[in-house]
Every structure is written in C-alpha cells, then in structure tokens.
Amino acid sequence: TGSTRPQRLLRAVQKKATQGDPQSVIATIDHFCRHSEWAMNVGDEKGSILDSVVTELNPSSALELGTYCGYSTVRIARLLPPGSKLITLEFNPAYAAVARQVIAWAGLNDKVQLVEGPSGDLIPQMKELFGVQTFDFVFLDHWKDRYLPDTKLLEECGLLRKGTVLLADNVICPGTPEYLEYIRNSSRYESRYFKSHLEYTKVEDGLEKSVFLG
Ligand SMILES: O=c1[nH]cnc2c(O)cc(-c3ccc(F)cc3)cc12
Numbered sequence: 001t002g003s004t005r006p007q008r009l010l011r012a013v014q015k016k017a018t019q020g021d022p023q024s025v026i027a028t029i030d031h032f033c034r035h036s037e038w039a040m041n042v043g044d045e046k047g048s049i050l051d052s053v054v055t056e057l058n059p060s061s062a063l064e065l066g067t068y069c070g071y072s073t074v075r076i077a078r079l080l081p082p083g084s085k086l087i088t089l090e091f092n093p094a095y096a097a098v099a100r101q102v103i104a105w106a107g108l109n110d111k112v113q114l115v116e117g118p119s120g121d122l123i124p125q126m127k128e129l130f131g132v133q134t135f136d137f138v139f140l141d142h143w144k145d146r147y148l149p150d151t152k153l154l155e156e157c158g159l160l161r162k163g164t165v166l167l168a169d170n171v172i173c174p175g176t177p178e179y180l181e182y183i184r185n186s187s188r189y190e191s192r193y194f195k196s197h198l199e200y201t202k203v204e205d206g207l208e209k210s211v212f213l214g
Pocket residue numbers: 040041042066141142143144169170173174198199
C-alpha cells in the first residue's frame with residue numbers, strides 16, 4: 001500500500017511550491033514530471049498555447065473535461081478575470097482528491113468548481129446544477145473516445161454559443177481521429193491545429209482549436 005503517482009506529485013507541490021502562487025505550482029509539477037515521474041498533464045509547451053488561447057478569449061464561463069491532478073485547471077483559472085468560473089469534471093475519485101488539494105494550494109478555490117462524475121452524465125445537468133447558460137471556453141482533456149460524444153452533447157444541451165472556443169488536447173497522441181474528422185468537416189466549426197509535442201517528450205502531439213459558429 002504505497003503512494004500513487006498523483007499523491008507523489010501532490011507531495012512535491014506541498015513541499016516545493018509557494019501557497020497561493022499558481023506559477024510556482026505549475027513550475028513544480030513541470031519539474032516533477034520532467035525529472036522525477038512523467039504524468040499526463042498538458043505540460044509547459046502545450047500549456048503555453050493553452051495560456052494564449054485563454055488570455056485572448058478572456059472567458060467568463062469555462063468548462064474543463066478531465067481534471068487529473070489539476071495542472072491545467074490551475075493554468076486556466078489563474079488567467080480568468082474576477083467573477084468568472086471554471087467548472088472541471090473528473091470521474092476518477094482518486095484524481096479528484098489530489099486535484100482539489102493542488103487547486104487549493106494554488107489559492108484558486110474561488111474560481112474553480114470541481115465536480116466528480118462521468119462527463120456524459122454531468123453535461124446535461126450543467127444548467128440545472130450550476131446555473132450555466134453557455135460556455136465561452138471548453139478544454140477537452142479527458143478520454144479520447146469521449147471527445148466526440150461529449151461535443152455533440154454540449155451542442156444538444158445548448159451549452160455552446162456563437163464564438164465558443166473548444167480546445168482539445170492529444171489530438172495526435174494518443175489521438176482522437178473521429179473527433180478530428182467531425183470537427184474539421186463540420187460547417188458549424190472553424191478549426192485550426194497547433195502542432196506541439198506530447199508533454200515532457202519529443203513525440204509529436206498537438207491541440208485543435210475550434211470555434212463554434214452557431
Ligand atoms: O488519457 C489521457 N487523458 C488526457 N490527457 C492525456 C495525455 O495528455 C497523454 C496521454 C498519454 C499519452 C501517451 C502515452 F504513452 C500515455 C498516455 C493520455 C491522456
């Protein structure tokens with residue numbers, strides 16, 4: 001009964017990062033994943049692209065699918081304007097428990113609502129449970145086989161508006177071919193691929209940014 005990798009990542013954050021300082025939490029996790037144990041955070045290279053998309057959009061309401069240890073949650077929430085809200089969905093309770101503590105250490109509790117459960121069940125409840133009208137920004141980073149069904153669900157539940165930006169991680173590695181096929185051929189989206197690398201490696205990966213046209 002040893003510790004898990006997410007628990008060791010959390011321990012590194014609580015040991016080395018400054019409480020209330022999101023940048024130091026980000027830097028600590030990147031150092032841990034580069035020099036101690038690889039973990040599936042979006043990472044610093046793709047994370048910079050994520051930062052530029054969020055900064056340009058300045059969203060009031062954002063959704064993240066797949067919290068894991070909270071690394072991208074912290075990256076996004078630190079850039080949000082006062083009064084805005086990031087809802088992040090995680091179905092693995094062990095990951096959620098670690099992420100709550102990482103988000104708290106970064107001092108971002110007032111901007112983030114972490115909800116445990118399967119995205120397919122939670123997305124239809126967004127309006128009634130969290131008073132969401134539509135999302136300005138959605139970061140897809142949970143499971144490759146859920147990207148397409150969850151995107152269709154977001155459309156059907158009226159959670160996207162003209163101009164909503166979807167940003168999808170891992171469209172090359174592990175790869176989301178059905179999602180790419182749909183989103184790149186749909187007249188309801190304008191898409192662009194940002195070539196990058198799998199976190200902390202030289203393997204190709206990238207982010208797909210898609211604007212919903214309504
Ligand atoms: O399952 C994943 N969810 C979200 N993000 C991921 C991510 O950024 C990377 C990977 C991943 C990539 C290569 C590999 F050899 C093993 C795992 C998985 C996920």
